[in-house]
Amino acid sequence: MRNIxxxxxxxxxxQATAKELIEDDVYFHLVARNKNKLKIVADDLTARxxxxxxxxxxxxxxxxTHEQLVEKISGELDSIDILFVSYGIMYSQSDCENNVSKxxxxxxxxYTSVVSxxxxxxxxxxxxxGGTIAVVTSVAGDRGRKSxxxxxxxxxxxxxxxxxxxxxxxxxxxxxxxxxxxxxxSPMTSExxxxxxxxxTEQVAQYIVKGIKNKRSTxxxxxxxxxxxxxxxxIPSFIFRKLNI
Amino acid sequence: xxxxxxxxxxxxxxxPESFPQNIVRLPWVxxxxxxxxxxxxxxxxxxxxxxxxxxSCQNNSETLIxxxxxxxxxxxxxxxxxxxxxxxxxxxxxxxxxxxxGWFLPVTPGTQYVTIxxxxxxxxxxxxxxxxGSFGNHVMQLELYRSNDESFICSPEQNTEQFYSTIGGLGxxxxxxxxxxxxxxxxxxxxxSKQKSFSSxxxxxxxxxxxxxxxxxxxxxxxxxxxxxxxxIFFSGEHSQQNLSVNESAKDSCRKLxxxxxxxxxxxxxxxxxxxxxxxxxxxxxxxxxxxIHYAPFFYPLDNIDNWNRMYGNRGFFQHQCVVxxxxxxxxxxxxxxxxxxxxxASFLSVLKKFGNIPSVGMMSFPREGxxxxxDFPNYGSRTLNFLNEIDxxxxxxxxxxxxxxxxxxSIEMFAQSFPRIEEFxxxxxxxxxxxxxxxxxxx
Numbered sequence: 001m002r003n004i005x006x007x008x009x010x011x012x013x014x015q016a017t018a019k020e021l022i023e024d025d026v027y028f029h030l031v032a033r034n035k036n037k038l039k040i041v042a043d044d045l046t047a048r049x050x051x052x053x054x055x056x057x058x059x060x061x062x063x064x065t066h067e068q069l070v071e072k073i074s075g076e077l078d079s080i081d082i083l084f085v086s087y088g089i090m091y092s093q094s095d096c097e098n099n100v101s102k103x104x105x106x107x108x109x110x111y112t113s114v115v116s117x118x119x120x121x122x123x124x125x126x127x128x129x130g131g132t133i134a135v136v137t138s139v140a141g142d143r144g145r146k147s148x149x150x151x152x153x154x155x156x157x158x159x160x161x162x163x164x165x166x167x168x169x170x171x172x173x174x175x176x177x178x179x180x181x182x183x184x185x186s187p188m189t190s191e192x193x194x195x196x197x198x199x200x201t202e203q204v205a206q207y208i209v210k211g212i213k214n215k216r217s218t219x220x221x222x223x224x225x226x227x228x229x230x231x232x233x234x235i236p237s238f239i240f241r242k243l244n245i
Numbered sequence: 246x247x248x249x250x251x252x253x254x255x256x257x258x259x260x261p262e263s264f265p266q267n268i269v270r271l272p273w274v275x276x277x278x279x280x281x282x283x284x285x286x287x288x289x290x291x292x293x294x295x296x297x298x299x300x301s302c303q304n305n306s307e308t309l310i311x312x313x314x315x316x317x318x319x320x321x322x323x324x325x326x327x328x329x330x331x332x333x334x335x336x337x338x339x340x341x342x343x344x345x346x347g348w349f350l351p352v353t354p355g356t357q358y359v360t361i362x363x364x365x366x367x368x369x370x371x372x373x374x375x376x377x378g379s380f381g382n383h384v385m386q387l388e389l390y391r392s393n394d395e396s397f398i399c400s401p402e403q404n405t406e407q408f409y410s411t412i413g414g415l416g417x418x419x420x421x422x423x424x425x426x427x428x429x430x431x432x433x434x435x436x437x438s439k440q441k442s443f444s445s446x447x448x449x450x451x452x453x454x455x456x457x458x459x460x461x462x463x464x465x466x467x468x469x470x471x472x473x474x475x476x477x478i479f480f481s482g483e484h485s486q487q488n489l490s491v492n493e494s495a496k497d498s499c500r501k502l503x504x505x506x507x508x509x510x511x512x513x514x515x516x517x518x519x520x521x522x523x524x525x526x527x528x529x530x531x532x533x534x535x536x537x538i539h540y541a542p543f544f545y546p547l548d549n550i551d552n553w554n555r556m557y558g559n560r561g562f563f564q565h566q567c568v569v570x571x572x573x574x575x576x577x578x579x580x581x582x583x584x585x586x587x588x589x590x591a592s593f594l595s596v597l598k599k600f601g602n603i604p605s606v607g608m609m610s611f612p613r614e615g616x617x618x619x620x621d622f623p624n625y626g627s628r629t630l631n632f633l634n635e636i637d638x639x640x641x642x643x644x645x646x647x648x649x650x651x652x653x654x655x656s657i658e659m660f661a662q663s664f665p666r667i668e669e670f671x672x673x674x675x676x677x678x679x680x681x682x683x684x685x686x687x688x689x
Contacts, residue, residue, distance in 0.1 A: 012272075012314075036275050040317050047318035047328075048342055187272045187314070 001027040001051050003077050007060070007117060008087025010037040012186030013136055016205035017084060018045055027052040029073050032087070033059050060087055060113045061105070070120040079128040082212060083121050085114060085135040088155075090188055096150045103150050110154035115161055122165060126172045132212050133169075134177040135162055139220065142180070142229045145245050159218075166217055177211050178218040182225035197228075256303055257296050257554050259507075260561030260624050260653055263303035263681055268292075272314040274331050274422050279394045279677075288679040289392065291416050293333055293360035297367065298564040299653030300681035301415050307679065310420055312362060318342065319423060326428035327385065332362035332421045337548075340540075348428040349484065349540070351383035355596075357545050362421040367650040368413035368610040370617075372460035372482075372544070375601030379612040381412035382603065388422040392677035396422060401606075410673035413607025415649055417683055419675040431484045436460070436543040438482035442530040446475025446582055450575050453599055459483045460543075465595040466526045467585045467620065468519040475582045477597070478529045485537055503551035510558035513623055518591040547594075556593075557623050564651035565633055566619040568600060573643040574616035580639050581618060588632050592620040608666045608673075611648045619651065630654055649682060660686035 002025055006014050009030035018028060018041070028045055032038050035057045042053040058069055074080055088110045096103040118133065125131050140148050141155030159178055166176035183189065183198045199222050207221040220226040235243070254263050267287065271278055278289075290304035291312050315331035316338070322328070323346040328339060336350060337357035343349065354369040363369075368381040377383070386400035389407055399408035411418045439458070443449045449463055458481035465477040547553050554562070569577045578597065585592060595618070602614045620636075622629050637659050640647065646663035647655045661667060667687075 037273055040274065040319075043319055044317040047321040047330075049345075187270075190270055190272070 001025050002081040003027050003029065003079065004082045004084065005029040005031065005073060005080055005121075007031045007083070007085045009055075010034060010041055011086045011088075012188065012201040013181065013184060013204055013208070014084065014086035015041055015044075016201035017086070017208050019048065020205045020209040021082070022048050022050045024049055024051050026050045027054075029054050029056065031056045031058050031069070031073070033057065060117070061109055063113060063116050066113075066116050066120055070117065070124070074121070074124050080121070080125055080131050082131065083125065083133045085118070085133075087114075088136070088188075090151050093146075093148050093150060106150055107154045110151065111157045111161075114158055118161070118165065122169060122174070125174050126169055128172075128174075130173045132175045132177060132215070133162075133165070134179060134208065134212050136179045136181065136208075137162070139180045139182050139225050139229050143232055143240075147245060175212075175215045175217075177208075177216055179208055179211065179221060180218065180225065180229075181221045182228070184221075254292065254295065254303060254309060255561075256299055256301075256653075258298035258561050258564060258651075258653060259554060259557065259559070260563065261300060261303075261681075263300065263305040265304050265309045266306050267308045268311050269308060270311045270314060271420070274315055274317065277394060278310065278390070278420070279392050286677065289420070289675075289677055290680045291332065291362060291366075291420050293363045294335065294358055296356060296359045296363065298651040299649075300685065301367070301649050301652070301683075302363075303681040304679065305681045312360065312420075315422070321346075323348070326430060327425065328428060329423055329425040330361060331423045333360050335360055336364065343428055344431070344434050344540075347431055349431045351377060351427060351429045352380045353544055354380075355545065356548055357541075358548060361424045361426070362416075365412055365421060365424055366414060366416045368605055368607045368612065369650070370600070370612045372462045372480075372598065374603070374612055375461070375599060376459055376603075378601070378603035379605050379610060381606045381610060383427050384412060385425045385427055387411065387424045389418060390420040390422050392419065392675050407673055409606055410608050410670055413605065413610035414670070414673070415609065415680060415682065417674045417678050417680065419678060432488065433485055434540050435485040435487075435537045436482040436540055437485050437535055438480065438538050438543055439535045440481075440529060440532055441479045442477070442526070443479055444476050445473055446579050447575075449475060449477060449479065449597065452479050456481050461598070463597045464525070464529075465582070465597050465618075466522040467582060467592040467595045468522045469526075470586045474586065475579065476526065477595075478526065482543055487537070501549055501551065504553060504555040507555045507559045508557075510560050510623070512558060513556055513593055515589055515591055518593050521593065522591065560624045562621055562623050563629055563633060563653060564619065564621045565636060566617060566648040566651045567636070567640040567645050568611065568613055568615045568617040568648075569640060569643050569645035570615045571599070574599075577639050577643050577645070578616050578618055581620075581636055584632075584635060584639070585620065588635075590622055590629070590632055592622055595620050608670045609649075609664050611646060611650070611663075613646065615645070617648075619648075649686075652682070655686060657686055657688050 008014050010032040038055040042055050045053050091102050091106050137159045138155040140152035141159050162176050162178045181204050184204050185198050186201050204221045211219040288307040289310055292309040293312050295302055312333040315333035317331050319329040326348050352371045364380045368379045370379040386398055388398050390396045443452050461481040463477050463479045465475055469476045597618050599616050600612050600614055605612045
């Protein structure tokens with residue numbers, strides 16, 4: 001069976017991506033914080049015909065449990081075919097600016113805890129031949145913007161970490177895919193106004209699965225975000241500081 | 246939960262416009278919506294795919310509960326053919342899961358892009374009504390979530406009144422969280438289909454009586470007149486009993502089209518509709534042979550054109566579906582067709598079918614024994630509205646009924662006559678649920 005581990009399995013993007021990956025020989029190892037939601041997702045994947053599902057209830061912010069967790073999930077497995085990381089939190093920028101504990105929690109959840117888990121998992125995956133580590137970061141990490149720079153900085157750090165990890169694991173045959181979604185209509189963004197640039201989790205999932213299959217290194221989902229971010233990155237700072245983005 | 250501002254939530258007929266005050270979301274079936282209710286009371290209505298034609302899926306100035314994230318299947322028993330899934334799962338999604346295991350929907354409407362809760366709330370019917378009744382006849386149980394924050398399971402065994410008021414209950418009895426249905430066994434995804442032309446409406450009634458296929462429906466050319474009045478094509482089909490190898494590409498044999506924006510209002514006018522009807526009649530007239538076709542083009546021909554409703558342009562269109570008792574049926578249907586042709590109000594796609602005598606279980610279910618005719622007309626304002634009222638008078642004269650899922654304009658009287666159990670039904674409405682449709686047809 002092909003082992004697919006999903007960290008943050010109850011997130012909108014993770015659920016849609018898991019659905020796209022269903023095959024009867026796929027063994028899902030779902031990890032998330034909420035037991036009831038995990039069960040709903042696991043039942044759904046089972047009903048839709050995946051081979052097997054196991055669930056692990058975990059708070060990713062408890063860093064000292066990570067070693068044990070990684071051992072518990074992957075200790076018995078021959079190999080990990082896909083490790084998909086799709087968890088994170090997004091507090092509003094003003095909340096983080098006014099409350100440093102929120103800012104720290106945001107950075108820890110989106111960066112520190114992911115680094116911790118990826119270090120541990122990559123130790124294992126570097127000993128196998130092949131496999132993919134696919135991690136959801138964000139276009140918000142491409143440039144510091146006054147409206148979202150705390151979240152953005154954690155995602156930027158994560159993107160750099162992934163780039164390094166990719167080079168490190170290249171010789172071992174493990175592909176590291178950095179996924180940069182733009183605006184995605186998911187539970188995480190339910191408070192935000194939606195417009196033309198918004199994509200559904202299903203659309204994003206299709207690009208992710210394509211990226212995994214084609215062993216891409218970095219993808220923007222949907223791809224037009226590559227162009228948008230290219231423009232945003234080249235705007236000189238004396239203009240950028242006047243923009244309200 | 247989020248406020249999306251004044252976003253226009255149009256229904257499939259794109260008429261009327263509707264601006265809900267607020268949109269709330271329920272991403273998890275075990276989540277809560279009504280615990281910390283805001284001070285100001287709002288009236289709620291679940292919103293799925295917005296495939297109802299009129300205002301039954303709208304809640305102008307009130308709150309819509311977007312169910313499009315409730316898309317989990319709870320279980321699928323491929324031995325017994327039972328499936329339980331959340332409100333927002335579409336029939337298309339269900340089919341993609343069950344068909345490979347040799348199961349099919351017990352009843353399916355003409356589009357697979359409706360949610361299962363929408364199918365229950367409108368007690369939808371299909372081309373096999375004469376054999377199996379409507380969708381509600383195959384619902385085993387469902388969970389209802391009321392605005393007092395209580396959830397309970399309803400079935401023919403428990404909370405029966407809530408069960409029978411929720412089937413066909415237009416979403417007014419509370420939020421349907423999940424639905425469990427009994428599926429139908431099939432051998433392969435194909436339909437043995439036949440078609441036969443009839444040269445006038447009187448010939449339809451002759452052919453119809455002779456046909457006992459599992460599925461049947463007739464397409465009517467509403468632009469034909471005099472002795473050709475009501476000519477059309479009679480389609481019938483059965484699930485294929487042969488052991489055919491499955492060719493998954495078959496369902497995509499027609500390339501999928503999309504209409505990205507509303508076309509100009511004038512696209513569908515008297516002349517183009519007439520040309521389309523003639524063309525359709527003559528291209529199908531001489532195809533008599535039996536063929537094996539994939540279920541998708543058989544049941545869902547219009548699903549091949551994404552957003553086909555935009556052909557009518559920004560003004561939108563009206564659907565009109567009535568049912569009239571068998572005894573007076575032939576006469577009234579003929580009268581309606583005469584009226585359509587006399588007024589020059591050609592309907593683009595017109596469908597006629599005989600409902601069988603299996604009673605619908607819902608208090609407010611539309612399907613009942615008789616002939617049902619579905620017509621659609623571009624919105625020409627008062628001209629169309631007056632004309633539809635004329636049709637209603639004919640329907641009313643024989644104690645017929647109008648289908649709420651397709652309605653945006655019927656009168657309070659017409660509604661009351663269509664649904665004699667309204668007073669009984671009102672007892673089960675959730676006090677904090679309502680819809681634009683309900684306020685219109687009850688005058689409150």
